[in-house]
Amino acid sequence: MRSILLAAAGIAFFGTGAASAQTLNPDQARAFVVGRTFAFSCFEGSTGAGRVFPDGSVIGTITFNSQGSARFVRLPPNTVRVRGENVCGFVDGMTFEPCFEVVKTGAATFRGQLAGVETMWCDFTRLSTENPKVASRRKARPSVSAEASAE
Template sequence: MSLRTAIAAALVIAATPALAENLNAQQAREFVVGRHFAFVCFDGTAGQGRVQGDGSVSGRIRLQGNAPERYVTLPRDTLRVRGDAVCASVKGLAFEPCFDVIKTSARTFRGTLAGVPGLWCDFTRGGRPGFASAPRRTALNQASN
């Protein structure tokens, strides 16, 4: 690795904590609701969709990056605020998972299963049609792998 590459990598890693901002449930709601996001997850799952103000979700998803693309809708109150946490109520799931929401830029955030930072999805506001536009791996993402 060249000295220039090492310095650049160190600067990116050093700047990452300054860019990351943990959002409480209300801040996450304001950042996300009604906006279109593309996403990619730790296991290759990717897609795009929108969270509505009533907690319903609609969009397209490709599980683990290789399954057929599917259009999905989840009913109202699927995503909800529990205290200061954002949680999901999904029929058939034995527990209600909650998420840490970390704003990584003005247009991006990372959602992780609370207490399990290795289970994450990166979201980019807007996105473009098609799954080729799934968010690029971020420095935060690469540092956690």
């Protein structure tokens, strides 16, 4: 559960303090991240992609430890919220609410770490706006050329 929270909340806002990085306050982080789709890769091998919405809800996919199929994740409004100068991730049933520091590492990237724990991080890269879909429950239809070649 810790990995899914770290990744899902990280889809929204994360950061670390690299020398050339720009530390973002919550308002700056919101402007940089909300409504955009990011791919992520975390310290323990989890990968995925997702988007945070203005209400703090999160939708995306995650593959744990780079093994198996991607799993669809939908977290409700107010999952990602501001606590002081940090962005925190609330998941019902967790015994604590982890918070994250936010640092922009490039024009379309940021790296995140659990506040106070330098060894727990995720790297995020903004995906192209041409294809913002991160998940679908429908199976792809075969293309016309695939159907023709099957006959």
